[in-house]
Amino acid sequence: MQDFENMKFCQSCAMPMESEEIxxxxADGSKNEDYCIYCFKDGEFTSDMSMEEMMDFCIEKMVEIHPDIDRAQATAMMSETFPKLKRWAND
Structure with a gap:
């Protein structure tokens, strides 16, 4: 069973970061514990998108990966989570 209270989540896309490989x-090549490999590489974000664009992208991925979650549920979860993430908190 996963310990969600102590789990790290990417502060850009909210993906669970279960291991350091993620x-x-x-910029110096060291690991960044705030952002995943898909969002942050070599000290920079890998894509220049708005919070809404990131949410749309992640909603698609979530319903694809989790057939038990529909688009409305995914949208509700993202709408609550994303504004609290470091990358989007000041938007």
Whole structure:
């Protein structure tokens, strides 16, 4: 069973970061514990998108990966989570 209270989530896309292999990288090559490899590489975000664009992308992925979650549920979860993530908190 996973310990969600202590689990790290990407502060850009909210993906669970269950191991260091998923951590993004800083400019000096060190691991970045805030962002995943898909969102952050070599000290920069991998894509220049708005929070809404990121949410749309992640909603598609979530319903694809989790057939038990429909688009409305995924949208509700993302709408609550994303504004609290570091990358989007100041938007």
């Amino acid at each position: 951590y993004g990288t800083n």
